[in-house]
Amino acid sequence: MKQIEIFEINSPCIGVCQSGPKGFCLGCFRSRDERLHWNQLEQDIQSKIIKACGQRKKRAKQQRASKIEPIADNKQIDIFDQN
Numbered sequence: 001m002k003q004i005e006i007f008e009i010n011s012p013c014i015g016v017c018q019s020g021p022k023g024f025c026l027g028c029f030r031s032r033d034e035r036l037h038w039n040q041l042e043q044d045i046q047s048k049i050i051k052a053c054g055q056r057k058k059r060a061k062q063q064r065a066s067k068i069e070p071i072a073d074n075k076q077i078d079i080f081d082q083n
Helices: 032-036 043-067
Strands: none
8 A cells, every 4th residue: 555645755956966977966866867757756756766865875975985095194195295
C-alpha cells in the first residue's frame, strides 16, 4: 500500500545549479532529469530522490577527502623552492 505524504516535499535546490563530472548538480546532487521533472514526480519518487541525493553527496565528500593529502610534518611547501 502506498503511503501518502501529508506535506509537500520541497525541492532540494540550493541555487548552485552547476553540473559536476558525473552529470549531477553540485548543489543538490540531482540528475538533470530529476531536476527537470521534479514538479511532475509523485511524492514517493521525490522522497527516494532526496535519499539518493544524500548518498551521492556523502560519496562525493568522501572522494574529495581522499584526494586531499596532508602535508608531512606541517611544513610549508614553497613551489618556487628549487632545492
